[in-house]
Amino acid sequence: MASAVEKGKKVAAYRAVDENITAEHKVIGIGSGSTVVYAVERILQRKELQHIVYIPTSFQSRLLITEGGLTLGSIEQFPEIDVTIDGADEVDPQLNAIKGGGACQFQEMVVAKAAKKFVMIADYRKKSKSLGTEWVKGVPIEVVPLAYKVVMHALNNLLSVKPQFTKLRMAVQKAGPVVTDNGNFVIDAHFGPIADPHKLGQEIKLLTGVLEVGLFCRMAEIAYFGEEDGSVDIW
Numbered sequence: 001m002a003s004a005v006e007k008g009k010k011v012a013a014y015r016a017v018d019e020n021i022t023a024e025h026k027v028i029g030i031g032s033g034s035t036v037v038y039a040v041e042r043i044l045q046r047k048e049l050q051h052i053v054y055i056p057t058s059f060q061s062r063l064l065i066t067e068g069g070l071t072l073g074s075i076e077q078f079p080e081i082d083v084t085i086d087g088a089d090e091v092d093p094q095l096n097a098i099k100g101g102g103a104c105q106f107q108e109m110v111v112a113k114a115a116k117k118f119v120m121i122a123d124y125r126k127k128s129k130s131l132g133t134e135w136v137k138g139v140p141i142e143v144v145p146l147a148y149k150v151v152m153h154a155l156n157n158l159l160s161v162k163p164q165f166t167k168l169r170m171a172v173q174k175a176g177p178v179v180t181d182n183g184n185f186v187i188d189a190h191f192g193p194i195a196d197p198h199k200l201g202q203e204i205k206l207l208t209g210v211l212e213v214g215l216f217c218r219m220a221e222i223a224y225f226g227e228e229d230g231s232v233d234i235w
């Protein structure tokens with residue numbers, strides 16, 4: 001039997017697809033992660049959405065698109081997207097989010113920024129009063145491998161806020177660093193509650209060696225959260 005969390009992901013994803021993707025759309029961005037799996041499942045159930053071109057944000061989402069038999073497009077071909085739908089690790093009431101739990105934040109950011117509408121989907125655990133309180137694994141930061149130590153050092157000397165920890169993300173059983181779809185490493189930096197996520201994201205982004213920061217601020221128009229009781233909370 002599916003857990004409350006899985007049910008939450010599914011109801012949020014189905015509702016978001018039903019309310020935001022229509023047969024009139026031409027290009028849709030597909031995020032990454034386990035919640036997005038349900039969004040693609042719902043798209044596949046709706047026959048009128050099969051002609052749309054879908055843009056992936058990772059190797060995982062490219063497989064979801066191709067294995068589902070949907071039309072795969074690239075961001076080079078389609079730099080303007082109607083709607084992008086994606087998961088999140090933590091979302092605050094202003095719809096700022098921490099993303100990158102799956103190390104896909106760079107491509108996710110590109111595809112979200114290219115979209116006229118960015119929609120987030122998540123289960124109830126991802127709702128937060130303040131970023132940095134629920135997702136305590138740290139803000140994911142994609143870095144060029146050569147520069148990871150330099151970036152870690154710089155993170156510990158940020159002007160506005162000091163991280164409680166910075167960690168190079170390791171693969172399962174510490175087999176080596178996680179390598180992103182872009183051939184880079186990920187640093188997870190935990191700051192505790194983040195008073196100004198936009199400012200922090202901008203400050204980190206300026207560090208030499210940083211490709212992208214998993215702080216998605218002022219981007220989402222709407223967020224759907226699947227609740228434990230099977231309802232959907234919409235922010």
Ligand code: 5RP
Nearest residue numbers: 033034035087100101102104
């Ligand atoms: C990947 C992401 C995911 O969208 C985020 O981690 C949420 O994943 P899930 O739906 O599995 O909880 O940002 O980089």
